[in-house]
Amino acid sequence: MIPLAWYLIFSAGLFSIGLLGVLVRKNAVSILMGVELMLNAVNINLLAFWRYLWAPEVDAQVFVAVVLIAAAAEAVVGLALIISAYRRRQTVVVDEMNLLKG
């Protein structure tokens, strides 16, 4: 049987790689991909805890479902924003989107 720790470390690794992607990529779409990886790491975590601590109660799975819905919503809005920004400014490089600059 696989120890719970493996899942958790795996998920921590995936989360960190996703975070790295968010931090270092220039392209907004790539940043979104990083976010997807982080959300997936969260789901692995939730399902691992479900399997090892709560099964067969399903409460943890409900969270996974909600995370999935949130991820879908996030991807949809994020990509729409990227397209919209691209249309206005002809760029998807986040560094060049600095309207908020003080």
Place this chain on the structure above:
Amino acid sequence: MSAFQIVFLLIALLTLFSALMVVFARKTIHSAFWLILALFGVAATFATLAASFFVVIQVAVYIGAIAILIIFTVMLTRRSMEESGDQLLPGWGWAALVVLIVFGGLVFMLLQWQGIFQPPQVLTAGGENLENLGMALVMPDRYVIPFEVASVLLVAAMIGAIYVAGDHKKRS
């Protein structure tokens, strides 16, 4: 090490490798393809956790919908990035350091906790589990409200996305 553990390790390594390629691939479209592989890896991980329903959902929603959306967006915004240009921000080494510290911190905290040596719960075979999940999502005394709120969120996101991404030039 049992065969099951080896399989898990292979899946995990493949997933992490694909995830790294997502971050470091030079072309964004290649990132997107690696992302699909990483998502498949996560689906396989779900399978090792006996969460078959989420394996299917992972494939359908993440790979079938989100990854495809991402690929579409990459294609639509293709002109913006020079494909050969550097895709990483200058000074990404610092960010990598921060990420390493985060990862180290997470692992360190995990190893402090005794619960990680917990054996898995016993599952009864069969699909009864899935039925429970279905009931839990629609029972008024359980999760119907979060579930409905989430679905309203999704609808709102969809309408918002169509509005934001729509072309308004003609009207204004």
Place this chain on the structure above:
Amino acid sequence: MTSEVLLWLIPFPPLLAFGLIALFTHRQRALSHSLAIASVALSWLLAMVVFFRAVSQPHLSEEPFVSALNWLPLGGDWLKIGVLMDPVSAVTLFFVAWTILMIFIYSVGYHNFGQPEGDHDQPGLPPHGAIVRDAHGHTHRVPSIEPMYSRFFALSSLFAFAMFLLVITDNLLTLYIGWEIMGFCSYMLIGFWYGKESARKAAIKAFLTTRVGDVFMLLGIVGVYTATGSLNYREALMNPDVLRVLAETPSGVLNLSVAGLLGLLLFIGTVGKSAQFPLHVWLPDAMEGPTPVSAMIHAATMVSAGVYLTVRIYPLLSAGQEGGALTPAMSVVALIGTFTALFAATIALAQNDIKRVLAYSTISQLGYMIAAVGIGAYVAAVFHLVTHAFFKALLFLSSGSVIHGMEHGVLHTDEKIDPQDMFNMGGLKARMPVTFWTFLIGGLALSGFPVLTAGFWSKDEILTGAFAGHHWWVFGTLALAAFLTAFYTMRQITLTFLGTPRTHAAEHAVESRAVMTAPLVVLSIFAVAFGWSGIPEKFPLLGGLIPNWFGGFVGSMVHAEGEHTVESLLPLLTSLVVSLGGLTLGWLVYRNVRAGDPDPLQKPLGALYRVFKYKYGIDELYDAVFVRPSIWLAEVFTYRFLDKMVLDGIIEGVARGTWNLGLALRRYFDLAVINWFGDAVVSGGTRRGGEALKPIQSGRVQQYLIVTFVGAILLGIVLYLMFVG
């Protein structure tokens, strides 16, 4: 390892090869094709081991190799996937493994591996040839390597995976998955040279046309699951109790029983995949792909999958059959098959493109098999399926070799001619001997040349089956189609190989390399010898010399197979006469065609020739009836009316409402209350603070995020030290 484990493993090497080539080795051509060929060779080896174990197993049809796993949870039940090796899948696996392996090897030569890169070749277009300078300073134009070499092998490997999956599986769902993956690969490979508009159009046409069949097939699969609670062949399709119930329940549609209706729905999938009338239109256009693709997908394997499905659902189609009468479902199947066999054969008469003739002959031969299933000649259908796969793969590969030789001539002479048009060839026998002999063997097998070739035995079986069941119209039509087949095959051989060259390019054609001709030789051995495994015992003189292994092996699948005991020699005589007569007539008519001559058939057939040439106008009909109305519907109704006015209206309305709400909130609450408070009270302090903090606001989200995480780390350390450390 047990046979079941080996069976599970068969599809996976090509899948692995696909992944590796697509992800890692697509720049190294040699590595890519080595991977692909090694993977299919491994699958071939596994398949052969399993096949020979299956053959040596007594009573395989009662005790097949099976193994199943739980796959998807469904409420209270599981969808299972599994593998099954019974006689039908064993023989299918045999020919699939052989043809795929041969075609992979052939592809290395076909895509000009080892040749220089073209000077202005680009991905998406066929290679134009490269100019090389030899030691004496002469320049030559030689064929150049395919620009997307690795991509071809990646897609073909994926295709091989899907085909193996389809053959070894034990249920309709996995079969459907393999079926659709093949549909996808077919689309990608027909459109392989996507720079050509015709290739793009052909790819879309193939995809959409087969999709029509697939939708009905999916309905059929769902119907089978609803009616029987299972998709497993043995539980749902081969279980006599279940079949009896299905056959006795009326479906309420057209007087069919449930079994008949489901069988027909599934059969429509076959009509799409195996290019039967009326969904045959995509197959000839699919010849836009590279020739190995035509051989592999559109002749030997993928279109065979459709017939394989029909063979699988034969119990459904024939459920409720009493005596020798056909069930309504079987009559429909027999009618479509018979009609297609004749219909496609007539079109093939008037085509000039060497590959197109073969494409129509494929449609026609598939019609034979379908007709055979329809009249209950189960063994004959499977037998023809196997022999056809061998000789049609052979014919396609040979024609590819011909085209290759002609292209070489075209590059050499710089003539502006179509290297695929048979009227530009002639006399290639001397220039390309191996190709000629193998093509001849394949052609003779296709026309059913007596005794020697495999095609004779299988076609004779079908005719005998039709004769024995007293299906005179089937018998007569198929015999006529067989005559036409022999005729156009000889027309093709005569125009291509015999006589004198009609163009300069044909004079300078050269034989292809050994990597291309070796697979041809292997396939031609099967095109001859495989027929000997199924010589009926009742055959005059020869019957019984070699035991009818095939009949016994596959025949055990159908329990009440009343072996056709035909004493009459009429069917045998018919097949002799039509095949020899067609061949001779074809040779007589075409032996003297000179350069620039019109087709000798043009005059005697008159208007009919034009009808054949323009394929009965079916493409134009579909264009007017289906394509244009759909485009109109999509453009005017769906897009302009439904999407732009109705849906966008609703969405815009909701969005605008929210916008106005926000505006109202802003005006009456935000501006009036909050801002007043803020302006009057907080603003001053904030402004000074803001001025001071302004430099750190770079506007870069990622910088903000990194700061956030550094903060989180610091906070974590502080908390840890406070509460734990």
